[in-house]
Amino acid sequence: MQLSLEPRGRQSLLWTVVSPVLALALTVVASGVIFALLGREPGTALYTFLVAPLLSPTGLPELAVKAAPLVLIGVGLALGFRANVWNIGAEGQYVMGAICGGGLGLAFPDAPALLLFPAMIVLGAIGGASLAAIPAYLRTRFNASEILTSLMLTYVMQLLLIYLVTGPWRDPEGYGFPQTALFSEAATVPVLIEDTRVHLGVAVALAAALVAWLVLSRTVFGFAIRVLGQAPRAARFAGFSEPRLIWGTLLLSGALAGLAGLFEAAGPIGQLLPKISPGYGFTAIIVAFLGRLHPVGVVVAGLILALSYLGGEAAQIDLALPSAVTGIFQGVLLFFLLACDVLILYRLRVVRRRVEAARTL
């Protein structure tokens, strides 16, 4: 007796929804095992990692704050992934957005907020998009893999940020620390709910998901993305321009990643530092997949992975575990998700070994 996979012939809608839930459940079990291996009591550790962060008074607002950059980036990536455009360099575009928008805020700290802050937002988006334009150009013009080019640019951006905060942009009154001055009142992201850190970026993330949903389901551009991803040949026959879609999805995801970077730097962080992201650009890849590459799903997935960051911080404080636990949880989750996704296109069958056939010969 053995298990075999039998093609369904079409996508199973049921498993598209069940698969992430099953993957999450398996990840929680696996995390328990990992906690046990690290010598912690699994029940307590899981509670600390996944439940306790939500129960604290600041829990839900903090969850929204952590989810905002993930959703913003994840929505853009989801559109690209659907069209088989693999922007892996969102982390770099995020940094670029923070540098461009944040740089403006640092240069004109005394400008009126009504003028300065919108300009920062626009510049952040342009910064992210312009960095994403490089892989788009290299892919459409020279056929170079956007996976590798966008990723290499992430390393370059990280170095640029370090150069800026240790060199020309370093705060002269910062006691030599590698950091810029704090953003002025006018250059800081407005907080939406008093006494929390929930800022404008949270609302923008939700709006971006909504708009992306409309684009994907109601516009020709969205239709072209779906066709290109599912049937590239059909897309060509339909006359959809592949280069235009590559440009479109990369610029869009770059702009959203840039926005995320700006909101984070000019919001919760409040200045530019050598490290302004705990890997949001990479985690957003998992968010996009867990969210079924669907904008609404991305919002849900963004909240779940935001919890893994809060849990990582809690594990660090209460369980004395390194915050790398977050990365493991995220990686395991994506592994299980990809494994469970096989059931969308295939069904599991128990087959008896073909002894009967052999006997009749």
Add this chain to the structure above:
Amino acid sequence: MNFHLTSFVLSVIATSTPLLLAATGELITEKSGVLNLGLEGLMLIGAIAGFAAAYHSGSALVGVLVGGAAGAALACVFAVLTLNFLSNQVATGLALAIFGTGLSALAGSSYVGIAVTPLPALDVPGLTDLPVIGPILFGQNALVYFSFLALGAVAWFLTRSRGGLIVRAVGDSHDAAHALGYSVVGIRYLATMFGGLMSGLAGAYLSLAYSPSWAENMTAGRGWIALALVVFSTWRPLWLLVGAYLFGSIMYLSFYIQGLGLAVPSQAVASLPYLATIAVLVLISRDRVRVRLNAPACLGQPFHEAG
């Protein structure tokens, strides 16, 4: 800082070896039709596993073996997902990179700042002391010699052996290879695990020979550069050697120039290897026909018996 030919060549060999090891493994993996993007994670796991094993056993050689084995074991996870569960290879490779980074950081948190005895270098009395060529030819550690040996063996295997023909057949047309009775999944398993082994060795080289210590994310993108190298070589072993040493030289030059104390910001120089990777990728990829002729035709495609 004086320019010194022998030390220059020695340093270039040191920066090139991990690239050559990882890229040689990935070449076999890709030739069998599997695109494993997770080299960065595999290298990190190899680095920390090798370091920990060397620290506890007191033997760097044990560390190297454990590092390679750890890489192969993690590549096995990738193989299960992509070959048995038919998952998207690009997405699974990314998952592997993320997971490997996290796991190595967690496992390595208690090893930061510890020193181990590095991998010993060959010392042949008389020969190693020869001027210029002595230390270059007879003064390297085992992994350096192994990297050349492995590349030569892989080149011979792919072009001159029956096994290599089968691997290429599986990578170029898995349906035809399956129809001929070859186990597509089995061969891809072996090829993927060989890739993992070599990446693990590359990681162990970094933590046991290049800079005998452990630091989070110590690979600094070398796994991704090794991936680009395979494209650069257009899947030909000899060009892989050229590419690995070209990139090794660029990496070393960027360290060297940073040490000169020029007016150029050191970060600008440090970004050279990454920019060079992009430049080279563009130069090679622009010739679409050549890439398509040389790339394994089934690269990245899942295989299922029923089609």
